[in-house]
Amino acid sequence: ARSLRPEAVQGRVILLPAMHYPACAAGKRLSPLDGRDFNRCFPGDPFGGFALSLAHFVDSVLLPLCAFQMDLHSGGTGMDILPSAVGHMLDHAEMQARTLAMADAFGAPITLLLREVNAGPTLLAAAENRGVVALSSELGGGGRLNPQALAITKRGVRNVLRHAGVLEGVPEAGAYGASRRMTVPDLGHYVFAPCDGIWEAAHPLGETVAAGAPAGLLHRIEDPAAPPIGLSYAAYGLLW
Numbered sequence: 001a002r003s004l005r006p007e008a009v010q011g012r013v014i015l016l017p018a019m020h021y022p023a024c025a026a027g028k029r030l031s032p033l034d035g036r037d038f039n040r041c042f043p044g045d046p047f048g049g050f051a052l053s054l055a056h057f058v059d060s061v062l063l064p065l066c067a068f069q070m071d072l073h074s075g076g077t078g079m080d081i082l083p084s085a086v087g088h089m090l091d092h093a094e095m096q097a098r099t100l101a102m103a104d105a106f107g108a109p110i111t112l113l114l115r116e117v118n119a120g121p122t123l124l125a126a127a128e129n130r131g132v133v134a135l136s137s138e139l140g141g142g143g144r145l146n147p148q149a150l151a152i153t154k155r156g157v158r159n160v161l162r163h164a165g166v167l168e169g170v171p172e173a174g175a176y177g178a179s180r181r182m183t184v185p186d187l188g189h190y191v192f193a194p195c196d197g198i199w200e201a202a203h204p205l206g207e208t209v210a211a212g213a214p215a216g217l218l219h220r221i222e223d224p225a226a227p228p229i230g231l232s233y234a235a236y237g238l239l240w
Helices: 021-026 050-065 093-106 123-129 147-163
Strands: 068-070 084-088 110-114 133-138 180-184 198-201 214-219 229-232
Touching (some): 084 093, 093 110, 123 133, 133 147
C-alpha cells in the first residue's frame, strides 16, 4: 500500500489489509461480533449479520471487478504451517492451468492443491465460482510474524502483480528454486484431534513422516494426571 506507485499500475489493484477487521484486531478466527468464521461465510447474505453481509459485499461487489484474487492467509494463533501457495483441485482444466501459473509466479516454496475440508463457503471457492483466477496461501502462523514467510509474501505479491500485467517485468525466482507442487490426496492425510487438549508434536514441520508413526501426544487440560492420547499418521508424506 505504501510502495505501489499509482503511475506504475496498469489496471486496478484492490487492497484489503484485513478483510474482517474485528476478528483480525481480536486475533481470532471467529468474528467477535457474531461468532462466525468469515472464511466459511461465502457467498454471504446481505441480511445475515456482520460476517455474512460482509462476505456478500466481497462476493457481489468486489470479486466481479477482479481478474485475479490473492488471499494472504496464515495458520493464525492455533497452527503453524510451511509457507505455501494454496489452490483447489479444479475440474476445469483451463482454470486449473491458470491457477497453477499464478502459483508458479507467486513462487512460494510449496504449491499445495487440495480438495479442501468444507471448501464451498470459502473466499477461494467464491472467486472460482465467478471465473476469477484465485489463489490462497498459508504464510506461517502461531500468532507470530515469521521473517522468512514475510520475505516470501513480499516477493510473491509483486510477482503476481507482474504475472497479471499490473506491473511491468517478469516474476523473480526465490532463493530455493521453483515451487514444489504437492497435494493432499484424501482426508486420511489429516490428523484430527478427538477432543480438546494441548498438542505435543512428534516432528518439526517439513519432515517426511511414515504411515503408522507417532504424530504426537494430546494432553487433556481438564485431567492433568491422565496419560496423554497418542495419535499416529495414517499416511506417508511431508508434515505441512
